[in-house]
Each structure stands twice: as structure tokens, then as C-alpha cells.
Amino acid sequence: MGFLAPIWLLAGAAAAVPLLIHLMRRRxxxxxxxxxxxxxxxxxxxxxxDLRLRNLLLMLLRVAAVLLIALAAAHPIIRMxxxxxxxxxxxxxxxxxxxxxAVVRGRPVLQELEARARDIVRRxxxxxxxxxxxxxxxxxxxxxxxxxDAAAHTEAxxxxxxxxxxxxxxxxxxxxxALDARExxxxxDGQATSWSEPLALADLPLHAFLPAAPAPDxxxxxxxxxxxxRWTPRGAVRARLRAPDSTTYRxxxxxxxLARGAARARMDRRHRGARARRAAR
Amino acid sequence: xxxxxxxxADLLDPATIAALxxxxxxxxxxxxxxxxGLHRSPRKGFSVEFAEHRPYQAGDEPRHVDWKLAARADRWxxxxxxxxxxxxxxxxxxxxxxxxxxxxPVRLTKLAYAERLAAAIALLFLRQRDAVxxxxxxxxxxxxxxxxxxxxxxxxxxxxxxxxxxxxxxxAAQALEAAGRLIARRGMVVxxxxxxxxxxxxxxxxxxxxxxxxxxxxxxxxxPAELDLPSSxxxxxxxxESGAEVAATVADVRAAYRATVRDALAEWRRALTSYGASxxxxxxxxxxxxxxxxxxxxxxxxx
Numbered sequence: 001m002g003f004l005a006p007i008w009l010l011a012g013a014a015a016a017v018p019l020l021i022h023l024m025r026r027r028x029x030x031x032x033x034x035x036x037x038x039x040x041x042x043x044x045x046x047x048x049x050d051l052r053l054r055n056l057l058l059m060l061l062r063v064a065a066v067l068l069i070a071l072a073a074a075h076p077i078i079r080m081x082x083x084x085x086x087x088x089x090x091x092x093x094x095x096x097x098x099x100x101x102a103v104v105r106g107r108p109v110l111q112e113l114e115a116r117a118r119d120i121v122r123r124x125x126x127x128x129x130x131x132x133x134x135x136x137x138x139x140x141x142x143x144x145x146x147x148x149d150a151a152a153h154t155e156a157x158x159x160x161x162x163x164x165x166x167x168x169x170x171x172x173x174x175x176x177x178a179l180d181a182r183e184x185x186x187x188x189d190g191q192a193t194s195w196s197e198p199l200a201l202a203d204l205p206l207h208a209f210l211p212a213a214p215a216p217d218x219x220x221x222x223x224x225x226x227x228x229x230r231w232t233p234r235g236a237v238r239a240r241l242r243a244p245d246s247t248t249y250r251x252x253x254x255x256x257x258l259a260r261g262a263a264r265a266r267m268d269r270r271h272r273g274a275r276a277r278r279a280a281r
Numbered sequence: 282x283x284x285x286x287x288x289x290a291d292l293l294d295p296a297t298i299a300a301l302x303x304x305x306x307x308x309x310x311x312x313x314x315x316x317x318g319l320h321r322s323p324r325k326g327f328s329v330e331f332a333e334h335r336p337y338q339a340g341d342e343p344r345h346v347d348w349k350l351a352a353r354a355d356r357w358x359x360x361x362x363x364x365x366x367x368x369x370x371x372x373x374x375x376x377x378x379x380x381x382x383x384x385x386p387v388r389l390t391k392l393a394y395a396e397r398l399a400a401a402i403a404l405l406f407l408r409q410r411d412a413v414x415x416x417x418x419x420x421x422x423x424x425x426x427x428x429x430x431x432x433x434x435x436x437x438x439x440x441x442x443x444x445x446x447x448x449x450x451x452x453a454a455q456a457l458e459a460a461g462r463l464i465a466r467r468g469m470v471v472x473x474x475x476x477x478x479x480x481x482x483x484x485x486x487x488x489x490x491x492x493x494x495x496x497x498x499x500x501x502x503x504x505p506a507e508l509d510l511p512s513s514x515x516x517x518x519x520x521x522e523s524g525a526e527v528a529a530t531v532a533d534v535r536a537a538y539r540a541t542v543r544d545a546l547a548e549w550r551r552a553l554t555s556y557g558a559s560x561x562x563x564x565x566x567x568x569x570x571x572x573x574x575x576x577x578x579x580x581x582x583x584x
Contacts, residue, residue: 030516035379035477036507037520039541040527040534047537054533 008073018062089129089177091170092117094154095163095188096134101156104213109189110156112211117151117187129177133170135161163188164199171201295569296389299397305439308400311569334358368468369412369428371460372399375474377419377451378521384506391502394565395473396442401569402576403438414463415441418456427463454482467494471576475502476549484552497558500572504565510538
């Protein structure tokens with residue numbers, strides 16, 4: 001449990017007032033002539049136990065009331081499942097590299113990643129700070145609705161991007177906010193091209209979300225070069241792909257298709273080993 | 282019916298009727314109103330002799346109308362009789378300081394209420410040809426008017442009621458003994474007090490009076506605020522007689538206080554009625570007619 005305004009907890013010291021009033025014999029200014037004082041004395045004598053108990057309960061209730069008011073003024077925050085949370089600086093890294101445009105089960109992977117990003121951003125409260133950083137390095141900030149809108153309209157770009165740099169940038173943004181809690185969330189399709197090295201943020205919790213479905217085969221073009229460099233009708237294009245087996249290709253230049261066909265992939269040892277393990281399972 | 286109620290002084294608010302005149306005057310109104318409201322004539326009985334005619338009033342029984350006079354003089358009149366009586370009554374009135382108190386400015390003090398009630402009872406008895414006396418007491422017997430039935434007794438009683446009193450304490454036992462001494466024969470003693478005193482002496486004296494054959498009627502005068510505590514939050518309650526002080530928060534002790542008063546009244550009733558005395562509580566915001574009817578009922582049961 002945390003407090004948004006812990007200074008108000010000092011007001012809890014006022015609970016001592018009803019306690020002191022209870023313990024001290026009070027001086028009463030109002031005097032009332034009352035002939036039936038003998039009945040009053042008798043009532044206090046005969047019901048002294050009840051009256052003492054009642055006074056004690058009353059004192060406890062007053063103390064509890066003061067403490068509760070002080071507690072409420074301090075804005076307590078209790079982390080519960082789906083419940084409230086401390087003010088948080090939340091930076092969401094959304095992988096929109098080319099590989100996320102792959103269609104799995106009838107829809108692009110990016111769509112699922114965007115939905116996940118929107119889910120996370122929606123959980124932020126109005127007191128949180130939220131940013132969306134995409135793999136191409138673009139940062140969207142502002143209100144929660146603005147970030148939700150940006151997440152809904154993110155498009156895949158033609159390249160692998162730099163998720164590592166995007167994550168570090170998100171960490172910088174989260175650190176820059178003077179809030180009680182900071183979190184970085186990375187939503188990615190988990191392609192190996194994006195995560196060649198491990199990444200850890202020492203001072204910030206880092207959460208990563210991957211699609212539930214297994215990652216599609218990566219047919220990404222790692223390198224391509226024209227030979228000769230100045231294109232001629234007899235020229236050739238040498239390309240290197242990350243494909244586990246044969247794949248179709250199409251070479252275009254300014255929208256014009258120059259060549260198309262099927263390329264048979266040469267698997268390197270590492271790739272062969274992976275396929276062998278999958279087959280064994 | 283409403284008109285009759287509205288014009289009967291015994292059914293009006295006590296403070297209102299008291300504001301209209303002195304004790305002597307208001308007592309007459311109260312008794313007149315009370316008698317006109319009786320369905321049964323107080324003068325009914327054996328050994329009655331004709332006294333005078335009185336103009337017919339709504340509510341009078343037709344059997345008392347003098348039809349011969351109506352036929353002869355063309356006016357309706359009611360025959361009034363004087364009942365021979367041997368009742369000697371003494372009203373014992375508490376005038377201690379605790380009686381000179383009211384829980385609200387709009388109400389009569391207990392003493393003012395009790396004085397008017399005593400005057401009305403005395404007048405009612407005198408009209409029945411009963412001998413009525415008065416003993417006023419606080420810590421001592423302040424004044425004593427022996428029971429008489431003769432003309433002028435009413436004036437003496439009213440004069441005694443208007444004397445000052447209000448000493449610090451109430452010694453009812455002493456006053457009751459004095460009242461008993463005033464009545465040589467069997468008679469009636471009416472004690473009007475707030476009974477803020479130790480019950481043992483009072484009950485003991487009442488028992489003595491009963492053994493002598495006296496009928497004892499106790500009218501316990503209470504202000505409504507004594508039944509339910511005054512409306513206040515936290516205060517120091519001071520007894521005007523003894524000077525005793527008790528600090529209390531009304532909201533805290535109200536329920537216990539109510540229960541205690543209920544118990545105390547029940548104890549008084551039990552103790553007094555066990556010796557054959559009549560005991561009635563009279564609240565000072567109740568019309569005088571209510572208390573008068575209780576005293577009158579006791580009178581009717583007297584020998």
C-alpha cells in the first residue's frame with residue numbers, strides 16, 4: 001500500500017484529541033439547575049458499567065473516525081488485480097518492423113501487437129504518464145487517448161528497425177517522469193533479427209509480450225545488391241534471405257516488376273539443427 | 282363538543298389558564314369547568330337538602346331541572362343540594378426550592394402548578410361542604426390552616442397559598458404528621474409534592490396515617506423535563522436544594538435516566554399503594570382537570 005499524499009498521515013495525530021478528552025476530567029461551563037439530580041446520580045450509579053462501556057466505545061469510534069479521515073486524506077493506494085495503482089510512468093515499445101506485417105491465422109501480427117498495446121495503455125489511469133515508442137524510433141506521448149490512437153494507427157515500416165534503441169529510449173522517457181513507479185513494456189513478435197543480444201534495464205522493470213501463436217517463419221531479406229550496381233537489363237540481383245526453405249520472390253523497381261520466381265534456400269547448420277529438433281518433437 | 286372543551290378551564294393548557302388571573306379566580310374557573318363536565322352530579326347521595334337554584338347549563342342532567350319553576354317562571358333552572366358531610370381534608374403542599382422549577386419557560390413551575398391545583402381541590406371540596414385545611418412545608422412547616430367548612434375558609438386558604446416559601450429541603454414526613462394532627466377524626470390527606478426526598482420517612486408516616494383511618498392521596502408533581510432530562514448536550518446539573526453537582530452528557534445518560542425515573546416512580550407507587558394510599562403522577566403540562574379528576578375520584582371513595 002502506498003500514499004499519494006502521505007503528509008496527511010500527520011493529521012492522524014489528531015486522534016489523540018478524543019483520547020485526551022476521554023482521559024481528562026473535562027471542565028463544563030454549562031450549569032443547569034435540575035432538581036432531579038438524585039435520579040441522575042442514581043442512574044449513573046446503577047448503569048455505571050453500561051455507561052463506561054458506552055463511553056469507551058464512543059471514544060474508540062471517535063479515534064477511528066479521525067484516523068480514517070487522515071487516511072482518506074492521504075490518498076492510500078493498494079495494488080489489487082485490476083484495481084488501483086501508484087502513479088506510473090509507462091513507456092510501451094511497439095515492434096512495427098516489417099516482420100510484424102506477416103499474416104498469421106488470417107491477420108497481420110502487427111494487429112495483435114497493437115491490440116495488446118492498447119490493452120496495456122487502457123489500464124493506465126489519468127494520473128499516469130504514457131508513451132508509445134515504435135521500432136522505427138518514433139515517440140508518441142500526450143494523453144492516454146492520444147497514445148491509444150497512435151497505437152491503433154501504427155503501420156509496419158520496411159525494415160527491421162532497432163528495438164533495442166527504441167527500448168532504451170522508452171527507458172529514458174520513463175526515468176524522466178517524477179512519478180512513484182516506472183515501467184517499460186516491449187510488445188514484439190520476437191523475431192531473432194530484432195533481438196540479437198540480451199537487453200536489461202537495471203533500474204526499471206521491463207515486461208515483454210509476445211504473441212501467443214508461434215512466430216511465423218521469417219522470410220525477411222537480410223541483404224540485396226545489384227550487380228552491376230548500375231542496373232542493366234542483363235544485370236543480376238544478389239539477395240540474402242532468412243527463409244527455412246524455398247520461397248517466392250519479386251524484384252520491383254519504382255513499382256515495375258523486374259523479375260519474379262522461386263528461390264531455393266540453402267540452410268546453414270544452425271537452421272538445419274533447429275528443423276531437426278522440431279521434427280524430433 | 283369542541284366548543285364545550287374549548288370553554289372549560291379545567292381542560293385548557295395550565296400555563297394559559299394561569300396567565301388569565303390570580304389563583305383565586307383561576308381555581309374557580311377550573312372547578313366550574315370541571316363540575317360542568319361531570320356526567321354525574323357530585324351532590325348526588327343520601328341526606329341531601331335543597332340549597333338553591335342555578336341556571337341550567339348544557340350538560341346538566343334533566344332530572345335536576347326544576348320543572349315546576351320552568352312552568353311557572355318560564356326559565357330553566359337546576360336544583361342544587363347541599364350534601365351533609367363529615368369529611369375533613371387537609372392538603373399538604375410542598376413549597377421547597379425544588380418545586381420552584383420549570384424545565385421550560387412556557388411551562389408553569391411545579392410550585393405554581395401545585396398551588397393552583399391545591400386551590401382547585403380545596404374549592405371543589407368546599408363546594409361539597411367538606412372541611413378543607415392546608416399545610417405548606419419545605420424543610421419546616423411554613424403555614425398551617427386547620428380544616429374548616431365555614432365561610433371565609435376559601436379566602437384563608439388562598440391567602441396561605443400566596444405566602445412565600447421555597448426553603449432548601451423537603452421534609453414531607455413532618456408536614457404529614459402535622460396534617461394528621463389537624464384532623465382529629467377520620468378524613469383525607471392530599472399530599473402534593475415532587476417527592477424529591479427519601480421515601481422511607483414519607484412511607485412510614487403515610488402508614489401511620491392509614492392506621493389512624495385517614496385516606497391518603499399523593500399527587501406526584503413532575504415536570505416533563507424531569508422525565509426525560511432537559512435538552513442539552515453536556516452540562517453540569519446542579520440540585521437547587523442540596524447544591525449537589527453532577528456532570529453528564531445528556532445523550533449518553535438519557536436512556537439510563539429514563540429507566541431510573543421509571544423505576545423510582547414504580548417504587549413510590551408500590552410503597553404507597555401497599556399501605557392503601559392513592560398515588561398519581563401529575564405532569565405539569567397536563568390540564569388541571571386531569572389531576573382534579575384523580576383527587577375527586579379519591580374523594581368519592583372516602584367515607
